[in-house]
Amino acid sequence: MxxxxxxxxxGTAPRSSPRGNAAxxxxxxxxxxxxxxxxxxxxxxxxxxxxxxxxxxxLMLNLxxxxxxxxxxxxxxxAGNELDxxxxxxxxxxxxxxxxxxxxxxxxxxxxxxxxxxxxxxxGALIHLRNLPSIxxxxxxxxxxxxxxxxxxxxxxxxxxxxxxxxxxxxxxYIPFPILAALLIAVVVHFGLMRTSYGVILRGxxxxxxxxxxxxxxxxxxxxxxxxxxGLFGVLSGMALIGITTSADANIGNxxxxxxxxxxxxxxxxxxxxxxxxxxxxxxxxxxxxxxSPLLTFMHIPPDWQVAANGxxxxxxxxxRVLISRRER
Amino acid sequence: xxxxxVLSALAAMLASGTALADTSGKKIAFSNNxxxxxxxxxxxxxxxxxxxxxxxxxxxAAADIFTTADKEVPxxxxxxxxxxxxxxxxxxxxxASPDALNGAIKQxxxxxxxxxxxxGIVTEPCAYRVVVDFKDMGKQEVEQMAKFQPKGGNLxxxxxxxxxxxxDAIHAGILxxxxxxxxxxxxxxxxxxxxxxxxxxxxxxxxxxxPDVVGIVDxxxxxxxxxxxxxxxxxxxPTIIMGxxxxxxxxxxxxxxxxxxxxxxxxxxxxxxxxAFWVAQQVLDGRxxxxxxxxxxxxxxxxxxxxxxxxxxKEGGVATHEYTQEEAIAAIKTNIK
Numbered sequence: 001m002x003x004x005x006x007x008x009x010x011g012t013a014p015r016s017s018p019r020g021n022a023a024x025x026x027x028x029x030x031x032x033x034x035x036x037x038x039x040x041x042x043x044x045x046x047x048x049x050x051x052x053x054x055x056x057x058x059l060m061l062n063l064x065x066x067x068x069x070x071x072x073x074x075x076x077x078x079a080g081n082e083l084d085x086x087x088x089x090x091x092x093x094x095x096x097x098x099x100x101x102x103x104x105x106x107x108x109x110x111x112x113x114x115x116x117x118x119x120x121x122x123x124g125a126l127i128h129l130r131n132l133p134s135i136x137x138x139x140x141x142x143x144x145x146x147x148x149x150x151x152x153x154x155x156x157x158x159x160x161x162x163x164x165x166x167x168x169x170x171x172x173x174y175i176p177f178p179i180l181a182a183l184l185i186a187v188v189v190h191f192g193l194m195r196t197s198y199g200v201i202l203r204g205x206x207x208x209x210x211x212x213x214x215x216x217x218x219x220x221x222x223x224x225x226x227x228x229x230x231g232l233f234g235v236l237s238g239m240a241l242i243g244i245t246t247s248a249d250a251n252i253g254n255x256x257x258x259x260x261x262x263x264x265x266x267x268x269x270x271x272x273x274x275x276x277x278x279x280x281x282x283x284x285x286x287x288x289x290x291x292x293s294p295l296l297t298f299m300h301i302p303p304d305w306q307v308a309a310n311g312x313x314x315x316x317x318x319x320x321r322v323l324i325s326r327r328e329r
Numbered sequence: 330x331x332x333x334x335v336l337s338a339l340a341a342m343l344a345s346g347t348a349l350a351d352t353s354g355k356k357i358a359f360s361n362n363x364x365x366x367x368x369x370x371x372x373x374x375x376x377x378x379x380x381x382x383x384x385x386x387x388x389x390a391a392a393d394i395f396t397t398a399d400k401e402v403p404x405x406x407x408x409x410x411x412x413x414x415x416x417x418x419x420x421x422x423x424x425a426s427p428d429a430l431n432g433a434i435k436q437x438x439x440x441x442x443x444x445x446x447x448x449g450i451v452t453e454p455c456a457y458r459v460v461v462d463f464k465d466m467g468k469q470e471v472e473q474m475a476k477f478q479p480k481g482g483n484l485x486x487x488x489x490x491x492x493x494x495x496x497d498a499i500h501a502g503i504l505x506x507x508x509x510x511x512x513x514x515x516x517x518x519x520x521x522x523x524x525x526x527x528x529x530x531x532x533x534x535x536x537x538x539x540p541d542v543v544g545i546v547d548x549x550x551x552x553x554x555x556x557x558x559x560x561x562x563x564x565x566x567p568t569i570i571m572g573x574x575x576x577x578x579x580x581x582x583x584x585x586x587x588x589x590x591x592x593x594x595x596x597x598x599x600x601x602x603x604x605a606f607w608v609a610q611q612v613l614d615g616r617x618x619x620x621x622x623x624x625x626x627x628x629x630x631x632x633x634x635x636x637x638x639x640x641x642x643k644e645g646g647v648a649t650h651e652y653t654q655e656e657a658i659a660a661i662k663t664n665i666k
Contacts, residue, residue: 048414048415050414050416051411051414055414056414059410059411059413059414059436060407060410060411060414062410063403063406063407063410066403150491154497155493155494156426156427156428156429156493156494157427157428158428241403244406244432245402245403245406245429245430245431245432245433246428246429246431246432246435247426247428247429247431247432248428248429249402249426249428249429250491251400251401251402251425251426252401252402252403252426252429253401253403254399254400255399255401255403255404256403289407292398292404292407293397293404293407293408293411294407294411294414297395297408297411297412297415298411298415300393303361303364303373303377303394303395303396306395306396306397306398307364307396307397307398310398311398
């Protein structure tokens with residue numbers, strides 16, 4: 001008995017230390033989105049104390065809601081080891097539909113939006129069945145959505161439905177609406193994707209597809225579900241955006257494609273392996289929204305350098321994330 | 330810069346009650362959504378020159394420029410919201426979209442900030458708009474074309490950035506002009522995005538499928554590219570309306586020196602940004618009689634006067650006109666009826 005025990009202990013002792021390191025790094029990784037958000041907030045508070053107020057948070061963060069929703073949308077495809085390059089123009093298309101049909105003919109508007117979620121689901125099926133690279137398919141779709149957006153709204157205009165305007169300008173007591181909305185999005189998606197059994201299947205389709213197939217789960221259905229969820233959150237993002245801007249423009253969402261990908265990665269997600277974090281993604285989106293615009297505006301950078309500075313901030317924020325995940329390996 | 334700010338703030342404090350303008354303590358921000366072409370660069374240059382002097386002369390306390398990193402509407406909406414938080418008294422804006430920024434603009438107005446838009450204007454009623462009559466410019470292009478090509482014929486149209494109000498207005502003006510001159514017929518239309526390279530590619534692509542073209546109506550920034558495409562295809566050079574860019578006017582001069590080539594050139598002067606600045610300053614000064622829609626003429630050159638303007642334009646730049654405070658007041662006056 002004794003020799004056996006001693007034989008085991010030396011074996012486990014050296015193994016436990018790297019495992020502890022990995023756990024620490026993993027915790028650091030999950031804390032990183034919150035840390036970087038706190039850092040950006042501290043910088044803003046230092047540069048412009050007036051911004052840290054109910055009014056200030058409302059102004060700085062309300063445009064982060066559509067970004068957070070688009071980031072969640074992107075997160076679902078990334079969970080399935082795919083990438084959606086069309087989410088930006090899709091948000092723009094939804095925006096154009098929201099500002100026109102959803103107001104003038106709500107029934108048609110709702111049908112078109114539901115139909116577009118259906119298109120997303122079909123794309124998921126197509127990508128899975130034909131084994132096509134999602135980057136190519138969604139890149140193609142980005143032009144389709146852009147074209148449709150221009151068809152729906154040839155020149156900027158339209159108006160958001162009144163109910164949407166009143167939702168987005170809702171002013172709850174004490175806590176600014178954008179923060180409340182961000183919390184709600186993070187919690188709902190976290191429970192849906194991380195705490196339910198089908199959520200595990202969805203993440204598993206990106207993490208270990210072979211094991212899932214052997215266990216008898218339909219990968220096709222998982223991929224369709226992931227893409228449909230992307231479509232759903234894309235629709236929510238477009239509607240939220242138009243609720244804030246009050247009126248649409250065919251090019252309104254174009255920047256969201258890259259922002260959403262950056263948000264997922266910043267929030268602790270990985271391009272492969274079904275590794276994503278809904279709470280992290282929302283925090284990542286808020287950080288990006290704050291770092292890109294308010295921080296930059298408050299820093300008083302000469303105009304010639306502003307564009308470059310914006311890029312530099314993004315790189316610094318994302319580089320910190322990469323450094324930590326490298327330590328984990 | 331910081332020293333200057335402190336000084337001007339000091340001056341503003343001292344000045345309260347003296348004969349200096351009432352706006353000496355006011356801060357004006359410029360929200361710009363794009364800086365990536367020659368027109369926008371000229372616009373920023375003009376604005377910088379005029380506002381720097383205005384700050385030195387203690388007419389305003391600060392005039393800072395903010396450019397967004399992309400051309401996107403949400404980015405600029407966020408920027409406007411941040412400028413509200415920064416406590417600026419007025420925002421001069423070249424907007425990414427006429428309608429989609431209205432939410433942010435309304436928030437600015439509600440915070441008591443004066444908003445003056447130009448070039449890319451905003452439709453929110455509380456803002457001021459410095460508008461160039463783009464529709465008339467489009468119409469005038471066809472009118473001028475009729476002078477050079479009295480027999481009429483086929484026209485090629487080069488459009489600007491799709492989905493923008495400017496492209497829409499110039500296009501509408503051209504259609505109106507063609508309706509008034511039935512001897513012309515538009516046989517083809519391409520998108521040039523106000524950019525020589527894009528225009529050249531687009532024209533080169535459509536050229537083989539076109540019948541003979543006597544003239545090109547366009548939106549500025551695309552005339553030189555169109556000329557290059559025709560030259561490369563070995564096709565006879567049509568009458569190309571120009572858009573005040575240095576490369577366009579230079580090409581025009583070369584052609585004129587060679588065989589007396591005739592055309593016309595028009596565009597919005599980038600210096601209109603300085604007019605928007607003065608309008609903001611005048612409103613801050615307490616003027617209540619300024620109409621919210623101000624129409625300003627576009628800058629046009631004819632066969633007789635373009636050569637005099639050419640040497641004054643920077644290589645790769647655009648012909649411009651910077652407004653002084655007096656000129657701006659005069660321009661405002663012509664809009665008060």
